[in-house]
Amino acid sequence: MMDLRFFLPVSLLAFGLATVFAQTSAPGRACEEKNGTTCEECLNNVTCLWCITTKTCVTYPVKTILPPHALCPLNNARWGLCWMNFQTLIITLGVLGGVIIIALLVCMFCCCKCENLGAKRFEARKQRQANKTKTKRDERKAEMKERHDEIRKKYGLSGQNPYSKFS
Known part of the structure; x- marks a missing residue:
């Protein structure tokens, strides 16, 4: 088990580094060699960017998040799909x-609120059950007292308790 804990992160790190080095060690001119071709051929390589106005295939500038306007305007740049511009x-x-972030926030809010509502419902149900139990107990207590009073009357013990002086 210990070998698996060690092997998995090391293998993932090695795979990641191999992928990065494979992409960076590829010749930088791979995209520029496809300048006379079509958009589809250019975009077969993920690192390429197609500019419609100049009909050139250039390497995507990864150092800047968005390609600079001097390289190609955003509404004329294509990356990934030829039919959708970069903008x-x-x-x-x-x-x-x-939308995903808002949906997650709404779900978290609703789940927390629903959980609290569920807890409130549970507490209310418990309170109702406790009230019913108390009411039944008080009714039984009153019935028992009435029955005991009837028995005392029957046997003439309805007078004051002789031991009440000591209490």
Whole structure:
């Protein structure tokens, strides 16, 4: 078991490093070699960016999050899909991310609120049961006292208790 705990993180780290080195060790001109081709051929490589206005295939500038306007305007840049411009892609991903975050917050709020409502319902039910039990107990107590009083009357013991002076 100890070997598995050690092996899994090490293998994941090695796989990650191999992936990074494989991407960075590839020649930087791979995208530029596809300049005379189509958008589909350019975007077969994930690191490439296609610019419609200049019909060039360039390596995606990973140091900047968004490609600079001098390289290609966002509404003319294509990355991943030829039919969707980069600006639309960014807006769509931003909106989807926002919707997911809002949905998670709403779910967390509703779950916490529903959990509290469930606890309140549970407490109210327990309180009702306790009240019913107390009412039944008081009724039984009153019935027993009435029965005892009837028995005392029957046998003439309805007078004052002779031991009440000592208490």
